[in-house]
Amino acid sequence: MIVGMTGGIGSGKSTAAELFAKQGAPVIDADQIAHQLTGKASPATESIAKQLGEHWLDKHRALNRSYARQQIFTDPQLKARLEQILHPLILSRIQDWLAEQTFPYAIIVVPLLLEIPSFHALAQRSLLIDCPEALQIQRVAARSGLSTEEIQRIIASQMPAEDKRQLCSDIISNQGSVDTLRKAIETLHERYLLLGKA
Numbered sequence: 037m038i039v040g041m042t043g044g045i046g047s048g049k050s051t052a053a054e055l056f057a058k059q060g061a062p063v064i065d066a067d068q069i070a071h072q073l074t075g076k077a078s079p080a081t082e083s084i085a086k087q088l089g090e091h092w093l094d095k096h097r098a099l100n101r102s103y104a105r106q107q108i109f110t111d112p113q114l115k116a117r118l119e120q121i122l123h124p125l126i127l128s129r130i131q132d133w134l135a136e137q138t139f140p141y142a143i144i145v146v147p148l149l150l151e152i153p154s155f156h157a158l159a160q161r162s163l164l165i166d167c168p169e170a171l172q173i174q175r176v177a178a179r180s181g182l183s184t185e186e187i188q189r190i191i192a193s194q195m196p197a198e199d200k201r202q203l204c205s206d207i208i209s210n211q212g213s214v215d216t217l218r219k220a221i222e223t224l225h226e227r228y229l230l231l232g233k234a
């Protein structure tokens with residue numbers, strides 16, 4: 037059984053993914069794949085330079101992440117063009133990884149699970165890590181130093197939380213402590229094991 041985990045920026049997806057992994061579940065994260073794909077002198081960065089311009093890369097020919105962030109979250113067309121380069125490669129890496137899994141269930145962590153049909157189609161269940169916007173902003177600012185304005189722009193580019201709640205089969209509220217999150221994940225892990233074995 038494939039479980040797609042999603043949630044807005046800073047909702048706690050990576051923290052939740054780590055907790056599932058500690059239970060023994062196989063987990064793959066689309067953000068981490070995107071990071072690997074946009075490292076120095078990779079085929080993806082060469083496509084980005086060719087299609088979007090050399091100035092999207094840094095001196096090591098890796099993606100200039102802060103430049104890319106500024107561009108795509110202020111210009112939807114540039115966002116779509118970067119996604120057109122990266123999403124097929126991310127999808128293919130996830131599919132290859134899924135083909136190797138033998139555990140009763142596997143977790144794919146995909147920020148745009150509900151926005152992009154080809155990602156959504158991979159999952160039989162969808163798990164939303166839900167967190168109020170004010171807490172998302174607080175946690176992302178503490179982690180990355182991004183301004184409130186920049187974080188709000190990223191949130192505005194994603195599907196509204198209310199719509200995500202309607203679409204997901206499972207929801208974990210991540211407003212409490214990491215310990216509360218751990219308990220919710222232990223419960224879901226047991227449920228997914230049963231569902232995956234059925």
Ligand SMILES: CC(C)(COP(=O)(O)OP(=O)(O)OC[C@H]1O[C@@H](n2cnc3c(N)ncnc32)[C@H](O)[C@@H]1O)[C@@H](O)C(=O)NCCC(=O)NCCS
Binds near residue numbers: 119126149194
């Ligand atoms: C713009 C980039 C360079 C910014 O890098 P940075 O290191 O600052 O952020 P990181 O990659 O860790 O992403 C952090 C969060 O930003 C949000 N985010 C990232 N890409 C997108 C996007 N295309 N649309 C909406 N939100 C996004 C997600 O909530 C994600 O969890 C990077 O996010 C990127 O390459 N994005 C395009 C690839 C993509 O669509 N990734 C999401 C995979 S489904």
Ligand SMILES: Nc1ncnc2c1ncn2[C@@H]1O[C@H](COP(=O)(O)OP(=O)(O)OP(=O)(O)O)[C@@H](O)[C@H]1O
Binds near residue numbers: 176
């Ligand atoms: N329940 C919690 N209590 C306190 N801090 C938390 C909790 N959950 C997550 N955090 C912290 O909030 C920040 C964002 O969490 P995390 O990185 O897991 O979110 P994410 O959804 O993966 O973010 P992104 O969308 O940017 O990839 C991290 O610094 C993390 O340690």
